[in-house]
Amino acid sequence: MRRLAMIVLVVAVLAAVPFTEASNAVLNFLVVALLIALAGQGWNVLGGYGGQYSFGHAAFFGTGAYVTAVLQVRYGVNAWLAFALGIAAGALVGAVIGALTFRSGLRGSYFALVTLAFAEVLRIVASVAPITGAGVGTLIKLDLRHEALQFQSRAVFYWAILGLVALSLVIAWAIEHSRFGAWLTAVRENEDAARALGVDATRVKLGAMTLSAAITAAAGCFYAQYFLFIDAGIAYGPWISVEALLTAIIGGAGTIFGPLFGALLVRLLGEAARLVTGDAPGLDLVIYGAALVLVVAFAPRGLMGIVADIRSAFRRPAPRPTAEAAGG
Amino acid sequence: MAEPLLTVRNVSKHFGGLQAVDAATLFAEEGRITALIGPNGAGKTTLFAMISGFVRPDAGSVRYEGCDITGAPPHELARLGIARTFQIVQPFAGLTVRENIAVGAHMRHRGRNAALAAATAIAREMGLGDMLDQPAAALTVAGRKRLELARALATQPKLLLLDEVLAGLNPSEIRDVVPVIRAIQARGVSIMMIEHVMQAVMSLSEHVFVLAEGRIIAQGPPEGVSADPRVIEAYLGHGAAKLTAAGAA
Amino acid sequence: MLSPVILIPAILNGLLTGAVYALIALGLTLIYGVLHIINFAHGALLTAALFAAYFTQKLFGIDPYLAAFALAPLFFVLGYALQRFVIGPASHGDDRNMLLVTLGLAVIIENALLYAFHADTRTIDVRYSFETIAVGGSFLALPRVIGLGAVLIVALLLWALLRLTDTGKAIRAVAKEKLGAELSGIDVAHIYAMTFGLGTACLAVAACLLIPTYYVNPHVGNAFVLVAFTIVVLGGMGSVPGALIGGLFIGVVESLSGLYLGESLGQIGIFLIFILVLLVRPSGLFGERA
Numbered sequence: 026m027r028r029l030a031m032i033v034l035v036v037a038v039l040a041a042v043p044f045t046e047a048s049n050a051v052l053n054f055l056v057v058a059l060l061i062a063l064a065g066q067g068w069n070v071l072g073g074y075g076g077q078y079s080f081g082h083a084a085f086f087g088t089g090a091y092v093t094a095v096l097q098v099r100y101g102v103n104a105w106l107a108f109a110l111g112i113a114a115g116a117l118v119g120a121v122i123g124a125l126t127f128r129s130g131l132r133g134s135y136f137a138l139v140t141l142a143f144a145e146v147l148r149i150v151a152s153v154a155p156i157t158g159a160g161v162g163t164l165i166k167l168d169l170r171h172e173a174l175q176f177q178s179r180a181v182f183y184w185a186i187l188g189l190v191a192l193s194l195v196i197a198w199a200i201e202h203s204r205f206g207a208w209l210t211a212v213r214e215n216e217d218a219a220r221a222l223g224v225d226a227t228r229v230k231l232g233a234m235t236l237s238a239a240i241t242a243a244a245g246c247f248y249a250q251y252f253l254f255i256d257a258g259i260a261y262g263p264w265i266s267v268e269a270l271l272t273a274i275i276g277g278a279g280t281i282f283g284p285l286f287g288a289l290l291v292r293l294l295g296e297a298a299r300l301v302t303g304d305a306p307g308l309d310l311v312i313y314g315a316a317l318v319l320v321v322a323f324a325p326r327g328l329m330g331i332v333a334d335i336r337s338a339f340r341r342p343a344p345r346p347t348a349e350a351a352g353g
Numbered sequence: 354m355a356e357p358l359l360t361v362r363n364v365s366k367h368f369g370g371l372q373a374v375d376a377a378t379l380f381a382e383e384g385r386i387t388a389l390i391g392p393n394g395a396g397k398t399t400l401f402a403m404i405s406g407f408v409r410p411d412a413g414s415v416r417y418e419g420c421d422i423t424g425a426p427p428h429e430l431a432r433l434g435i436a437r438t439f440q441i442v443q444p445f446a447g448l449t450v451r452e453n454i455a456v457g458a459h460m461r462h463r464g465r466n467a468a469l470a471a472a473t474a475i476a477r478e479m480g481l482g483d484m485l486d487q488p489a490a491a492l493t494v495a496g497r498k499r500l501e502l503a504r505a506l507a508t509q510p511k512l513l514l515l516d517e518v519l520a521g522l523n524p525s526e527i528r529d530v531v532p533v534i535r536a537i538q539a540r541g542v543s544i545m546m547i548e549h550v551m552q553a554v555m556s557l558s559e560h561v562f563v564l565a566e567g568r569i570i571a572q573g574p575p576e577g578v579s580a581d582p583r584v585i586e587a588y589l590g591h592g593a594a595k596l597t598a599a600g601a602a
Numbered sequence: 603m604l605s606p607v608i609l610i611p612a613i614l615n616g617l618l619t620g621a622v623y624a625l626i627a628l629g630l631t632l633i634y635g636v637l638h639i640i641n642f643a644h645g646a647l648l649t650a651a652l653f654a655a656y657f658t659q660k661l662f663g664i665d666p667y668l669a670a671f672a673l674a675p676l677f678f679v680l681g682y683a684l685q686r687f688v689i690g691p692a693s694h695g696d697d698r699n700m701l702l703v704t705l706g707l708a709v710i711i712e713n714a715l716l717y718a719f720h721a722d723t724r725t726i727d728v729r730y731s732f733e734t735i736a737v738g739g740s741f742l743a744l745p746r747v748i749g750l751g752a753v754l755i756v757a758l759l760l761w762a763l764l765r766l767t768d769t770g771k772a773i774r775a776v777a778k779e780k781l782g783a784e785l786s787g788i789d790v791a792h793i794y795a796m797t798f799g800l801g802t803a804c805l806a807v808a809a810c811l812l813i814p815t816y817y818v819n820p821h822v823g824n825a826f827v828l829v830a831f832t833i834v835v836l837g838g839m840g841s842v843p844g845a846l847i848g849g850l851f852i853g854v855v856e857s858l859s860g861l862y863l864g865e866s867l868g869q870i871g872i873f874l875i876f877i878l879v880l881l882v883r884p885s886g887l888f889g890e891r892a
């Protein structure tokens with residue numbers, strides 16, 4: 026329950042930002058950061074709690090984005106419905122890829138590789154298929170009405186993505202407090218031992234992947250609706266696979282708040298890099314990559330791990346290093 | 354006589370050119386402690402892996418509670434009441450002791466709180482009450498063995514397969530664990546145990562199977578088996594002295 | 603159906619392209635065979651090597667084929683240092699961490715190149731870029747024929763190194779049974795780094811062979827590395843002959859499917875092979891570590 030209260034508190038604080046006369050630039054920054062946090066929370070469900078490291082979450086992000094955009098533009102489907110169908114399509118792609126890979130017993134390196142390959146296939150298909158607008162991309166018509174899921178005010182968009190992030194936090198909380206979550210972390214820690222205790226590992230991983238894909242797809246749907254333009258490189262590009270993973274790992278994989286704080290930090294770093302060096306492409310990603318390596322090397326439990334260490338240091342003035350050391 | 358709880362008939366398994374288990378037949382009676390002994394590399398762990406669904410036999414059948422369960426996956430067998438421990442302990446290193454046991458408890462308890470409560474109760478029974486919130490990685494060898502037992506027990510098994518739970522423990526730790534196993538049996542759980550510590554086999558089990566080079570070479574009550582020349586032969590150069598000494602004791 | 607007049611050159615050209623693919627895959631499979639991880643930085647390191655080959659030609663006028671003799675050792679040292687001082691220590695011996703670290707390195711290298719040299723695509727011109735030789739009625743680009751020869755030589759050298767030298771024996775020992783090798787006194791961290799260095803050196807050679815007929819930009823390595831993954835999976839993770847044969851095969855598949863389906867879809871053909879192989883025969887083609 027304390028965690029749930031924390032979620033309410035964090036979301037409430039973030040929800041108050043538009044009332045502080047924050048500039049559009051600040052809101053825009055936060056919208057993008059929250060969008061990445063949402064994609065990252067998707068990755069976290071599978072990678073953080075389930076230990077299955079996907080290098081291809083772009084497959085879900087892009088599917089969400091394209092389904093939302095194409096249904097509206099080509100088939101005149103209502104934007105709200107298109108958004109929901111985008112999430113469902115992302116979940117479906119996740120379920121299909123999951124069923125194929127987990128049934129074949131792919132783990133570790135192979136799982137990373139095969140998810141990456143699926144994302145790349147989708148990117149190439151999207152860059153040539155007429156229905157996606159091929160190389161030109163897809164443009165959603167500007168139509169600032171609530172029915173079209175577009176808003177005059179950036180603040181409304183901001184609250185919308187914040188609402189989705191809040192939902193994803195609650196999902197993570199629910200995972201931590203459910204049988205499904207216990208099974209999922211058991212599979213992450215030791216798949217054979219989990220199976221011996223009655224866990225249907227394949228089904229649990231498949232469930233996690235479907236949920237994970239749905240969450241990341243929601244981020245893609247939102248992207249399409251916010252920027253009103255996507256192409257293959259944006260929707261299915263490696264950038265989103267990397268950022269989804271990065272925010273979760275840097276924030277703390279397998280924690281509720283890891284992806285959110287990770288995304289805020291990573292995006293702040295990127296913004297700082299841009300301020301210092303002008304808008305030179307590449308530098309922000311160099312910093313992201315370096316942050317990833319540094320976190321793996323020196324803070325394997327990410328930001329949340331650092332926070333936990335600090336807190337326990339305060340609680341116990343004379344910390345005993347024994348448990349950590351023996352855990353090695 | 355009624356069919357035993359578990360009947361393994363003529364199961365075989367080879368790895369490459371190596372015949373790890375060769376047409377082995379054995380059974381476990383309800384409510385009893387059955388022992389499976391044999392030299393290192395005899396195929397005991399492989400036999401357990403086939404009973405618990407981790408390895409599919411090349412030939413032969415496994416029957417449990419009157420049903421053919423050959424080739425069923427481990428999680429289904431766990432649901433049917435077959436639990437196992439691993440010779441090389443497999444804790445969920447990043448989880449606490451309570452969370453470790455709760456994974457097993459979840460098989461019978463859907464709710465998180467119920468599972469955690471069940472886990473707490475079992476941890477206390479297994480002498481892990483002081484370690485509930487410690488990460489499993491922080492446990493000693495003896496602690497990990499107890500955790501392995503506690504997790505399996507949390508699934509409320511009818512048949513418990515124990516793979517060398519006493520190996521690696523010192524004599525006083527063994528003295529502590531033996532009554533724990535007795536207590537599990539007293540709750541009505543049937544046990545099949547692989548064990549090298551012969552005193553424990555003698556004191557605990559009612560029926561012993563001896564596996565050597567993949568084959569069952571002898572079976573019967575412990576006293577008889579330990580005097581069997583074929584068994585001493587199989588152990589010669591390995592544990593023959595220990596076995597005969599234990600038999601005399 | 604297309605006539606043999608088009609088909610045969612397509613197959614021959616596919617083989618020539620495939621040779622360079624094979625060399626890239628060779629580096630990858632070597633690293634996998636010993637370290638049991640997929641090096642996700644392989645593509646970015648190839649890009650770096652292409653830039654290195656490009657600049658040695660542009661700035662110093664050194665022919666890429668000559669530059670290979672300097673760049674291969676240089677990249678060996680780079681690979682050695684990366685594994686020994688970055689990937690190894692940062693991963694704390696955990697495979698999942700190793701994946702993340704190589705991915706992080708890929709992001710760093712690729713974007714550092716982007717930052718330094720921008721997204722421009724660059725080419726060199728050497729006088730033999732467009733020279734061709736006639737083979738059985740088809741005209742083949744001379745640099746690519748040279749490439750095929752060079753790849754065969756490198757493969758032979760590598761084979762000799764693994765079979766005949768002490769280091770090679772140690773590498774094979776570690777690949778087979780890490781714990782045993784460690785117990786018999788082999789410095790596993792050193793062998794890991796040696797292997798990573800060798801795999802990276804292969805990339806330097808591949809880059810020098812590619813640059814006369816190919817181009818370089820900060821993202822160019824990605825296209826190659828997914829092809830290399832496919833080859834490695836197809837040929838069997840860790841298998842050197844598998845990488846060679848797989849490389850040639852994929853070269854031909856790409857060339858033919860490009861002919862029938864067009865450039866982009868031709869690439870999809872490769873991915874589909876890749877995914878199919880992974881899904882249908884994952885255990886048959888390589889061993890999975892517990």
Ligand SMILES: Nc1ncnc2c1ncn2[C@@H]1O[C@H](COP(=O)(O)OP(=O)(O)O)[C@@H](O)[C@H]1O
Pocket residue numbers: 368371373391392393394395396397398399400
């Ligand atoms: N997965 C496996 N692959 C190859 N060989 C194995 C495998 N599992 C066990 N073996 C071999 O089978 C034989 C029997 O092993 P095991 O069942 O562990 O024996 P025990 O438990 O009686 O000591 C041994 O020679 C062992 O090396």
Ligand SMILES: [Mg+2]
Pocket residue numbers: 397398399440
């Ligand atoms: Mg054994």
